[in-house]
Amino acid sequence: xxxxxxxxxLSILFMGVGQIYNRQFIKGLLLIGLHTAALYGILFHLxxxxxxxxxxxxxxxxxxxxxxxxxxxxxxHSIFMMIDGLIALCxxxxxxxxxxxxxRDAYLVGLLRDQGHTPNxxxxxxxxxxxxxxxxxxxxxxxxxxxxLSILPIIFSILLAFTNYADPILPPANLVDWxxxxxxxxxxxLDVWSKTFGGVLSWTLIWAIIATLTTYxxxxxxxxxxxxxVIRFKKLWxxxxxxxxxxxxxxxxxxxxxxxxxxxxxxxxxLKNLGLEGLPWLTDPFWAKVTVIICNMWLGxxxxxxxxxxxxxxxxxxxxxxxxxxxxxSLQKFRLITLPMVLFATAPVLIMQFAGNINSFNVIFLLTNxxxxxxxxxxxxxTDLLVTWLFKLALNQSQYSFASVIGIVIFVLVASFSIWSYxxxxxxxxxxxxx
Amino acid sequence: xxxxxxxKLWGTALLFLVLAMMVTACSNSxxxxxxxxxxxxxxxxxxxSNSNANSDVDEEIKPEEGAKLVVWEAREQMPYMKQLAxxxxxxxxxxxxxxxxxxGDQGSRLATDGPSKLAGxxxxxxxxxxxxxxxxxxxxxxxxxxxxxxNSMVDAAVKASSYDGVLYGxxxxxxxxxxFYNKDLVTDPPTTWEExxxxxxxxxxxxxxxxxxxxEFVGYYSYPFIGSFGGYVFGNxxxxxxxxxxxxxxxxxxxxxxxxxxxxxxxxxxxxTYDVKAQLFQEGKLAFNIDGPWSIAAFKDQVxxxxxxxxxxxxxxxxTSFSGVKSYYVNSYSDYPIAARLFANFAxxxxxxxxxxxxxxxxxxxxxxxxDPAIKNDPIISGFFEQFQYSxxxxxxxxxxxxxxxxxxxxxxxxDDESKDVKQLLDQxxxxxxxxxxxx
Numbered sequence: 001x002x003x004x005x006x007x008x009x010l011s012i013l014f015m016g017v018g019q020i021y022n023r024q025f026i027k028g029l030l031l032i033g034l035h036t037a038a039l040y041g042i043l044f045h046l047x048x049x050x051x052x053x054x055x056x057x058x059x060x061x062x063x064x065x066x067x068x069x070x071x072x073x074x075x076x077h078s079i080f081m082m083i084d085g086l087i088a089l090c091x092x093x094x095x096x097x098x099x100x101x102x103x104r105d106a107y108l109v110g111l112l113r114d115q116g117h118t119p120n121x122x123x124x125x126x127x128x129x130x131x132x133x134x135x136x137x138x139x140x141x142x143x144x145x146x147x148x149l150s151i152l153p154i155i156f157s158i159l160l161a162f163t164n165y166a167d168p169i170l171p172p173a174n175l176v177d178w179x180x181x182x183x184x185x186x187x188x189x190l191d192v193w194s195k196t197f198g199g200v201l202s203w204t205l206i207w208a209i210i211a212t213l214t215t216y217x218x219x220x221x222x223x224x225x226x227x228x229x230v231i232r233f234k235k236l237w238x239x240x241x242x243x244x245x246x247x248x249x250x251x252x253x254x255x256x257x258x259x260x261x262x263x264x265x266x267x268x269x270x271l272k273n274l275g276l277e278g279l280p281w282l283t284d285p286f287w288a289k290v291t292v293i294i295c296n297m298w299l300g301x302x303x304x305x306x307x308x309x310x311x312x313x314x315x316x317x318x319x320x321x322x323x324x325x326x327x328x329x330s331l332q333k334f335r336l337i338t339l340p341m342v343l344f345a346t347a348p349v350l351i352m353q354f355a356g357n358i359n360s361f362n363v364i365f366l367l368t369n370x371x372x373x374x375x376x377x378x379x380x381x382x383t384d385l386l387v388t389w390l391f392k393l394a395l396n397q398s399q400y401s402f403a404s405v406i407g408i409v410i411f412v413l414v415a416s417f418s419i420w421s422y423x424x425x426x427x428x429x430x431x432x433x434x435x
Numbered sequence: 436x437x438x439x440x441x442x443k444l445w446g447t448a449l450l451f452l453v454l455a456m457m458v459t460a461c462s463n464s465x466x467x468x469x470x471x472x473x474x475x476x477x478x479x480x481x482x483x484s485n486s487n488a489n490s491d492v493d494e495e496i497k498p499e500e501g502a503k504l505v506v507w508e509a510r511e512q513m514p515y516m517k518q519l520a521x522x523x524x525x526x527x528x529x530x531x532x533x534x535x536x537x538x539g540d541q542g543s544r545l546a547t548d549g550p551s552k553l554a555g556x557x558x559x560x561x562x563x564x565x566x567x568x569x570x571x572x573x574x575x576x577x578x579x580x581x582x583x584x585x586n587s588m589v590d591a592a593v594k595a596s597s598y599d600g601v602l603y604g605x606x607x608x609x610x611x612x613x614x615f616y617n618k619d620l621v622t623d624p625p626t627t628w629e630e631x632x633x634x635x636x637x638x639x640x641x642x643x644x645x646x647x648x649x650x651e652f653v654g655y656y657s658y659p660f661i662g663s664f665g666g667y668v669f670g671n672x673x674x675x676x677x678x679x680x681x682x683x684x685x686x687x688x689x690x691x692x693x694x695x696x697x698x699x700x701x702x703x704x705x706x707x708t709y710d711v712k713a714q715l716f717q718e719g720k721l722a723f724n725i726d727g728p729w730s731i732a733a734f735k736d737q738v739x740x741x742x743x744x745x746x747x748x749x750x751x752x753x754x755t756s757f758s759g760v761k762s763y764y765v766n767s768y769s770d771y772p773i774a775a776r777l778f779a780n781f782a783x784x785x786x787x788x789x790x791x792x793x794x795x796x797x798x799x800x801x802x803x804x805x806x807d808p809a810i811k812n813d814p815i816i817s818g819f820f821e822q823f824q825y826s827x828x829x830x831x832x833x834x835x836x837x838x839x840x841x842x843x844x845x846x847x848x849x850x851d852d853e854s855k856d857v858k859q860l861l862d863q864x865x866x867x868x869x870x871x872x873x874x875x
Contacts, residue, residue: 060572061572061767062572063572063575063576063767065578068578068579069578069579069772069773070575070576070578071575071772072572072575072767072768072772074768077550080550080551166875167567167570167833167836167875168570168833168875170546170567170570170571171550171571172550172571172572172573173570173571173572173573174570174571174572186874190874191870192870192871192874193874258710258711261706261708261711262702262703262705262706263702263703263706263707263711264644264706264711264715280703282705283703283704283705283706283851371705372705372847373840373843373844373847374844375841375844375845375848375863375864375867376867378871379840395543396836397836398567398833398836
């Protein structure tokens with residue numbers, strides 16, 4: 001009783017003291033060393049880092065003339081300070097986690113001693129780690145890298161949305177400031193932004209829905225067609241239809257860009273040879289949208305087709321035989337047997353494809369680059385999706401804070417839709433087959 | 436259970452050691468009071484040299500002891516730069532390391548790598564990228580060799596390499612677009628638009644994809660229809676952003692003239708892409724192509740090319756094109772700022788610009804180099820050089836970023852539908868540009 005309490009209190013006072021009290025000297029010393037190092041960091045540097053994160057600097061860099069030479073007098077770099085502050089916060093978090101574990105460890109070893117056991121020696125502890133908890137031990141390294149190399153950058157890019165980091169406020173000669181929700185308010189209220197934001201957002205959603213539906217329906221349709229008993233050379237058809245998927249999309253899209261040129265593209269040339277007018281595939285706002293959808297079908301149908309063929313082969317033949325005995329036509333068989341089965345198995349994929357299509361950067365960027373231009377938009381064209389608009393804002397216009405706002409919007413869109421719809425799919429609700 | 440905890444503790448403990456080291460190690464970078472970033476050894480970075488400026492001039496210009504330079508250069512210029520670096524080291528004993536960074540990326544890379552001390556000491560940028568870099572304080576002014584630069588370089592190049600009246604760059608080469616023509620189709624290159632129209636009336640054959648002339652409908656290539664008629668982007672030589680000249684009478688006239696050319700190029704603006712234009716020209720179907728020196732290599736072996744200045748306007752004025760000036764710039768975070776200035780100045784001198792022309796075909800910005808017989812007698816380069824005399828540097832103020840897209844939209848809208856009222860279109864574009872600039 002006393003031992004577990006004593007060890008815990010001592011460990012709360014200073015990491016490792018409780019362990020020494022528990023006669024685990026090496027571990028105790030290691031922890032004391034750790035705590036000392038951490039204390040040094042906290043006392044001498046943590047405040048500076050956190051202050052930097054809050055103020056984002058007080059003194060920008062400037063040029064100073066020294067005689068004939070101009071020199072840079074380096075000041076605070078807001079963006080670096082923000083990153084440093086985040087790293088410090090993460091390190092503090094890790095320290096606190098260790099701290100909690102240290103107290104629990106002291107308490108549990110004290111409990112053992114209260115029950116009359118002798119605590120482990122250092123060597124024993126190491127052996128236990130090696131024998132039983134090797135995986136945990138190894139996983140720490142990736143866990144920490146995930147914290148610092150992927151979670152931290154994500155937090156950083158989200159935080160940018162709450163700053164005024166955009167041309168002309170560019171560090172190091174200027175200080176970036178926190179502006180709260182200003183950028184979000186501007187997105188909605190400022191005419192310059194809201195018109196574009198509304199237009200691009202609605203086209204993004206329309207595009208995602210149509211692109212997903214067309215590829216899905218097309219894929220299932222071709223799969224069912226190929227799997228019909230009357231069709232011969234099944235392998236040949238399958239191979240042929242997978243070819244578009246096998247060619248890197250980047251190449252096919254750049255080829256299509258030239259194929260659809262109204263004036264010189266082969267597609268319009270064929271149409272003209274047939275005596276038709278030819279269409280303004282890429283120069284008319286409406287037809288440009290049609291063109292990107294058509295090209296996306298070409299790229300996306302094979303994937304769904306492969307999936308659907310896989311599902312079709314698993315449907316038991318006797319279901320169909322029973323249906324035939326009952327006098328069902330082929331349409332009925334499709335509607336009541338094939339379609340539910342395929343939908344059940346591929347619903348999660350459908351959602352993934354929808355989420356992917358919201359961010360279908362390649363198709364838009366390589367095929368139209370957002371063109372045709374829209375006079376009423378801010379740095380976006382008729383076929384720009386949120387993600388390509390974000391790209392243009394960040395890379396061509398240095399509007400980092402607004403790009404970050406759009407990034408957050410995209411994330412919220414994709415995440416909320418995916419979670420909501422995934423939880424409603426049959427495959428999520430019941431692990432067994434159709435009821 | 437408690438064992439598990441104990442073991443968990445081990446991993447974290449080790450880890451935290453590393454972390455603690457990190458925290459203490461990087462504490463030296465962020466929070467100390469800003470020191471002069473002059474660099475390490477023997478740098479005169481203490482402020483006391485302030486007082487006796489003139490007596491120390493010779494003292495100051497000496498490059499730093501033990502200086503080592505890193506220079507960023509694009510791939511196509513690498514062979515030339517290697518030679519230059521060797522020559523520099525032979526002359527001054529300062530070793531130069533080259534790093535390959537694509538030309539268009541150097542500005543954006545500098546923004547992140549400069550303050551992190553990872554960027555080259557000297558880099559090359561097209562002048563239209565310096566606005567952002569200067570605003571962010573990433574470039575050192577060309578102070579030491581200012582007079583020399585101003586006296587030896589073409590005026591347009593000096594203006595283009597300056598921002599807010601301060602000279603930053605050490606001009607390297609100039610470029611503008613001119614009129615490529617196919618000598619097999621055209622014996623006597625035209626000098627006016629009338630002649631081009633007359634030629635087109637006899638030559639055009641849309642069935643065969645044969646056209647007289649093509650240019651891209653973007654602000655850069657189509658600027659002659661603004662600048663040659665009295666229009667401009669920003670007032671006061673592209674520095675006064677409150678004065679936008681894209682809807683003045685001159686620009687309106689230029690756009691009306693542009694619309695009158697539709698019969699000789701009967702297609703939508705969006706169909707004239709760089710790929711299409713280059714391919715038709717290579718196939719010998721397109722007689723005239725408005726393009727820049729960067730395309731010489733692509734055409735040289737396939738077409739018998741000549742280059743002349745752009746056709747004159749109906750009033751007989753030479754056409755004003757947009758020009759770009761590539762200059763060397765010194766990274767303000769350089770550890771050896773004096774040695775870097777020395778290198779940039781050395782690299783931009785007359786001999787080296789001529790060498791660059793020999794090896795890569797870059798058009799010199801140096802006045803004397805431009806008058807060199809080698810340039811004068813080069814039929815292709817001399818055409819560009821002549822057009823350069825009539826050119827105006829692209830604006831380098833970063834507000835130009837608000838202009839390109841609306842401008843392109845107007846060019847396309849005015850071209851695709853000749854019945855549209857250009858004045859109204861231009862007014863709308865200027866309104867868009869103004870609101871955008873004001874919103875920043």
